[in-house]
Amino acid sequence: MKQLLAFIRKEFYHVFRDKRTLLILFGLPIAQIVLFGFALSSEVKNIGIAVLDNAHDATSEQIVDRIKTSSYFLFKDPVLNLTEIDEKFKEGSIKCALLFPANFGNELGRSGKAQVQIITDASDPNTATIVVNYLTAILANYQQQLNPTARLPYEIIPQVRQLYNEEQNGSLNFIPGVIALIFMIVCTTLTSVSIVREKELGTMEILLVSPFKPVMVLVAKAVPYLVLSVVNLIIILLLSVFLLHVQIKGSLILIFAESILFIITCLSLGLLISNQTNSQQTAMLMSMMGMMLPTLILTGFMFPLENMPWIFQAISHILPSRYYYIIIKAVMLKGLGFSYVWKETLILLAMALFLLAVALKNFKIRLS
Amino acid sequence: MKNTISDKAIICKNLTKRFGDFKAVDQITFDVDRGEIFGFLGANGAGKTTAMRILCGLSHPTSGEANVAGFDVYKQREKIKANIGYMSQKFSLYENLTVLENIEFYGGVYGLSRSEIRTRSEKLIATLGLTNEAKKLVGELPLGWKQKLAFSVAIFHRPKIVFLDEPTGGVDPVTRRQFWDLIYEAAADGITVFVTTHYMDEAEYCNRISVMVDGRVEALDSPRNLKKEFNTHSMDEVFYQLARKAKRS
Amino acid sequence: MKILRFILRKEFLQIFRDKTIIAMMFAVPIIQLVILPLAANFEVKNINVAFVDNDHSTYSQKLVSKIASSGYFRIVGNSASYREALKMIEKSKADIVLEIPAGFERSLVREGRQQVNMSVDAINGTKASIGGAYLTVVIADFNRSLDVNTKAPDNKVAALSAIIDITYSDWFNPHKEYKYYMVPGILVLLLTLIGGFITALNIVREKEIGTIEQINVTPIKKWQFILGKLIPFWFVGIIVFTVGLIAMYVVYGIFPKGSIPLLYLFASVYLIALLGFGLLISTFSNSQLQAMFVAFFFMMIFMLMSGFFTSIDSMPNWARQMSNLTPVTHFIKVVRLIVLKGSGLSQVKMELFYLIGFAIALNSFAIYNYKKTN
Numbered sequence: 001m002k003q004l005l006a007f008i009r010k011e012f013y014h015v016f017r018d019k020r021t022l023l024i025l026f027g028l029p030i031a032q033i034v035l036f037g038f039a040l041s042s043e044v045k046n047i048g049i050a051v052l053d054n055a056h057d058a059t060s061e062q063i064v065d066r067i068k069t070s071s072y073f074l075f076k077d078p079v080l081n082l083t084e085i086d087e088k089f090k091e092g093s094i095k096c097a098l099l100f101p102a103n104f105g106n107e108l109g110r111s112g113k114a115q116v117q118i119i120t121d122a123s124d125p126n127t128a129t130i131v132v133n134y135l136t137a138i139l140a141n142y143q144q145q146l147n148p149t150a151r152l153p154y155e156i157i158p159q160v161r162q163l164y165n166e167e168q169n170g171s172l173n174f175i176p177g178v179i180a181l182i183f184m185i186v187c188t189t190l191t192s193v194s195i196v197r198e199k200e201l202g203t204m205e206i207l208l209v210s211p212f213k214p215v216m217v218l219v220a221k222a223v224p225y226l227v228l229s230v231v232n233l234i235i236i237l238l239l240s241v242f243l244l245h246v247q248i249k250g251s252l253i254l255i256f257a258e259s260i261l262f263i264i265t266c267l268s269l270g271l272l273i274s275n276q277t278n279s280q281q282t283a284m285l286m287s288m289m290g291m292m293l294p295t296l297i298l299t300g301f302m303f304p305l306e307n308m309p310w311i312f313q314a315i316s317h318i319l320p321s322r323y324y325y326i327i328i329k330a331v332m333l334k335g336l337g338f339s340y341v342w343k344e345t346l347i348l349l350a351m352a353l354f355l356l357a358v359a360l361k362n363f364k365i366r367l368s
Numbered sequence: 369m370k371n372t373i374s375d376k377a378i379i380c381k382n383l384t385k386r387f388g389d390f391k392a393v394d395q396i397t398f399d400v401d402r403g404e405i406f407g408f409l410g411a412n413g414a415g416k417t418t419a420m421r422i423l424c425g426l427s428h429p430t431s432g433e434a435n436v437a438g439f440d441v442y443k444q445r446e447k448i449k450a451n452i453g454y455m456s457q458k459f460s461l462y463e464n465l466t467v468l469e470n471i472e473f474y475g476g477v478y479g480l481s482r483s484e485i486r487t488r489s490e491k492l493i494a495t496l497g498l499t500n501e502a503k504k505l506v507g508e509l510p511l512g513w514k515q516k517l518a519f520s521v522a523i524f525h526r527p528k529i530v531f532l533d534e535p536t537g538g539v540d541p542v543t544r545r546q547f548w549d550l551i552y553e554a555a556a557d558g559i560t561v562f563v564t565t566h567y568m569d570e571a572e573y574c575n576r577i578s579v580m581v582d583g584r585v586e587a588l589d590s591p592r593n594l595k596k597e598f599n600t601h602s603m604d605e606v607f608y609q610l611a612r613k614a615k616r617s
Numbered sequence: 618m619k620i621l622r623f624i625l626r627k628e629f630l631q632i633f634r635d636k637t638i639i640a641m642m643f644a645v646p647i648i649q650l651v652i653l654p655l656a657a658n659f660e661v662k663n664i665n666v667a668f669v670d671n672d673h674s675t676y677s678q679k680l681v682s683k684i685a686s687s688g689y690f691r692i693v694g695n696s697a698s699y700r701e702a703l704k705m706i707e708k709s710k711a712d713i714v715l716e717i718p719a720g721f722e723r724s725l726v727r728e729g730r731q732q733v734n735m736s737v738d739a740i741n742g743t744k745a746s747i748g749g750a751y752l753t754v755v756i757a758d759f760n761r762s763l764d765v766n767t768k769a770p771d772n773k774v775a776a777l778s779a780i781i782d783i784t785y786s787d788w789f790n791p792h793k794e795y796k797y798y799m800v801p802g803i804l805v806l807l808l809t810l811i812g813g814f815i816t817a818l819n820i821v822r823e824k825e826i827g828t829i830e831q832i833n834v835t836p837i838k839k840w841q842f843i844l845g846k847l848i849p850f851w852f853v854g855i856i857v858f859t860v861g862l863i864a865m866y867v868v869y870g871i872f873p874k875g876s877i878p879l880l881y882l883f884a885s886v887y888l889i890a891l892l893g894f895g896l897l898i899s900t901f902s903n904s905q906l907q908a909m910f911v912a913f914f915f916m917m918i919f920m921l922m923s924g925f926f927t928s929i930d931s932m933p934n935w936a937r938q939m940s941n942l943t944p945v946t947h948f949i950k951v952v953r954l955i956v957l958k959g960s961g962l963s964q965v966k967m968e969l970f971y972l973i974g975f976a977i978a979l980n981s982f983a984i985y986n987y988k989k990t991n
Contacts (some may be wrong), residue, residue: 039936042743090960121786165739307658458827476623
């Protein structure tokens with residue numbers, strides 16, 4: 001036991017002396033949380049809009065005023081013709097344009113009907129759709145004003161409640177995603193590289209020849225990274241609560257328990273990878289390309305899973321991170337209990353045990 | 369005795385390299401004659417690699433003077449580099465380039481013309497007996513051949529001095545002997561050879577050796593004189609007596 | 618100058634003998650361009666709605682079927698109670714719960730107003746807001762089309778005194794196909810990953826093996842060494858870009874509307890900036906692992922801030938400034954402009970200046986930092 005502790009201590013030294021990697025390891029989740037929490041949002045605001053006003057009458061100018069004061073739009077200088085609109089689209093300074101025909105106000109007053117044209121830059125389809133919705137709403141609102149007495153005699157009023165996200169913090173999806181990513185990086189990539197480095201340097205053989213049980217070598221390597229990961233988890237949780245004002249609704253114990261389960265899964269993966277190669281470079285490549293990339297793409301926090309072709313969704317089912325993500329989302333953000341995630345937990349447990357068993361067996365085979 | 373400056377390949381006076389409080393090289397003073405085979409001995413941690421790196425222009429000295437191939441290590445480093453050759457224990461040749469490609473690369477880097485490179489490389493390959501291997505990747509050659517080739521490449525451009533950092537690690541005594549034959553040839557050609565080693569039999573091959581202990585030069589003389597001074601028949605003994613005093617290593 | 622030629626020869630020989638790099642040049646662009654667009658689909662469709670119909674009236678059933686047939690929604694359940702329906706949200710099977718209260722039809726006709734309750738799973742912000750907005754629109758439509766309303770004598774809406782009629786035009790991507798937006802962005806991502814990592818890893822590997830020391834001891838000058846690294850990898854990058862462009866056309870039928878030479882001009886400058894960045898990283902790293910992590914850290918931040926995932930316009934000011942300080946942002950903007958809208962040099966010259974600025978700054982910093990003597 002004392003030997004194991006000594007070994008673990010040496011491993012901690014290795015890890016903490018590489019200050020640069022450590023910086024990145026802690027900096028990455030912090031940077032991501034800050035970015036996702038404050039800078040990135042799926043909302044659409046400050047959309048550049050140009051107005052081609054051929055009417056210049058009271059009505060058109062009133063509408064333009066509304067656009068100017070709306071936070072959705074960023075009003076750019078008025079344009080004189082379609083060529084200018086095209087030019088501004090091509091410069092990327094506007095995403096849409098509103099055109100009033102001459103006599104807009106007069107037409108409206110005389111025949112009760114007038115036309116406007118909305119031109120959108122559909123190269124970004126989502127924004128284009130949203131722009132159309134916003135502009136239509138502004139116009140409809142104005143139209144409502146023109147007909148003050150017009151109201152539907154029978155009105156259905158929807159009351160909307162936002163669940164789980166009263167602060168309306170954009171998307172909270174990313175928090176469990178960031179956690180899963182960090183665990184993958186630390187536990188799979190770093191662990192596998194660390195073990196392989198030992199092999200490359202030749203010191204692994206020395207350890208194996210010592211009275212140390214080989215399994216202890218692996219345990220000693222894994223412990224610092226386990227600790228690092230848990231510390232990272234704590235940091236992410238603290239940041240979410242204090243910086244982003246997210247409420248952790250579920251049981252912290254459950255969160256930590258599931259996290260440790262997932263960490264063990266990642267560590268087993270790291271071990272498995274380290275068994276396959278003696279070169280640090282290959283280990284790095286395998287973990288990054290083979291593990292992290294699919295995790296990034298197919299876990300469901302970066303890209304919506306439901307839009308993907310079935311084969312991707314199928315592959316997603318064999319990724320442990322997918323289940324961890326579902327579990328943490330449910331427990332941390334929705335405040336649900338174990339009864340809701342027992343299925344995923346079971347799957348994760350099975351994966352962890354399976355991977356651990358395979359990795360250990362593999363390791364033993366390599367030895368003999 | 370002609371001891372004018374132009375005959376000295378390397379001159380060091382009170383050369384010091386400090387890392388914080390730690391004096392890796394502590395006021396060493398020595399010089400090396402032209403055409404000499406100078407052995408630079410010392411235990412691990414004694415400071416010999418650091419000293420050599422200063423002389424090659426790879427490291428800034430903290431204080432003191434040093435003159436290599438007639439150029440000052442503070443102000444004329446690039447001129448030094450144009451006039452020396454170097455072979456390190458970690459690496460010398462690109463494993464994924466062929467023998468010929470390695471030779472051509474270094475030849476070009478040191479400013480030889482294409483025709484010079486061609487003539488010399490043909491001669492080199494023939495002398496080393498590598499005619500059949502010329503187009504093979506260096507990584508495929510056995511270690512002994514690699515080392516001999518590396519040395520030949522290091523002196524390909526006829527430098528004034530060649531620095532060898534533990535060049536014969538890992539090969540059998542016969543191959544080492546053959547390697548030293550090459551060194552003798554180079555010295556006979558007028559190239560000064562500055563070699564670090566901890567094989568004591570190789571120390572015997574040198575004209576003079578210096579022994580570094582704890583960053584200082586504790587002995588500087590021909591092997592014969594040193595053996596007489598320490599009253600022993602082997603360089604091993606000389607080294608052992610000096611190294612025993614060491615506080616580091 | 619002659620020395621540079623020798624260095625370039627050696628570097629090219631080494632690169633083309635390195636199987637990993639060859640694989641990277643061809644396999645990675647193709648794989649990325651085929652797989653990523655399939656995965657990176659941010660369209661909002663199939664919003665899952667769970668109903669709680671406490672009324673079971675003609676109106677409530679008509680509302681449900683109208684929502685079902687609108688094409689955006691998928692009815693995933695008709696629960697007996699709000700609590701049951703909520704469970705579907707908890708299990709992430711439903712995105713929205715719409716509760717129609719008991720007596721809906723009767724109260725609407727009698728009192729002229731009636732509420733319906735919408736609960737939205739707001740964890741996924743995009744889906745929530747777009748889904749909620751759509752649902753509101755469909756309900757409003759339904760509202761207007763109710764015969765009580767259309768046949769109402771005092772329905773002033775039918776007799777609106779002023780209607781604004783809107784026509785819509787979608788330029789550059791009339792069918793609003795998502796791939797047109799995503800694929801050029803992925804091309805940039807591809808180039809960024811390869812350009813950013815490749816120099817850093819290559820140089821740091823030389824540091825680890827010891828070949829750098831051998832170079833430092835020769836009369837090779839700093840600038841020769843650096844150019845000797847930049848030029849071959851620049852070629853690799855251009856090849857990757859070309860393979861990417863070809864894949865973009867063959868797989869997605871996207872052919873740049875604008876000038877291809879202009880595209881290459883930007884790609885070239887961008888590559889120089891990226892490679893300089895990789896160079897810079899290599900001067901700070903001692904091991905390949907470190908280099909990889911540092912590069913990954915910065916690449917991740919650059920990509921997130923670049924407008925690839927989320928729109929730059931909606932960022933707070935400070936974030937937008939930061940975004941402008943990354944070369945990726947400008948290159949993505951330009952690629953989208955040139956490929957999708959056919960923008961010309963005069964329209965994107967600001968971006969060109971930015972990129973040139975980055976290229977100069979990053980490379981100068983890297984050259985300054987690289988020391989032959991320590």
